[in-house]
Amino acid sequence: MFKVGKVLNFYSKTSVAIVELSGILAVGDRIKFEREGNFVCEQKVEVIQIEYKKVDSASRGSVVALKTNEEVKEGDEIFQV
DSSP: OEEEEEEEEEETTTTEEEEEESSOEETTOEEEEEETTEEEEEEEOOOEEETTEEESEEOTTOEEEEEOSSOOOTTOEEEEO
8 A cells, every 4th residue: 555645625515636646546546545644435546637637547746636435635645555
């Protein structure tokens, strides 16, 4: 398990997290969100968007939008499972 990103913002109405990636992330990957070292949720990456366009994967330094199954918060860390 290694860190792949950090939540910059979360939009509760659409359940979308804006994430800055510190690693590679692809559709189909399993990720988990942690807040201050505590488990928040785990899910499969269904959709990744960059500038409102769907992509299959994104690399370090990219800022992407991810649909989430549960509410996450700014600062939550994302790990690939």
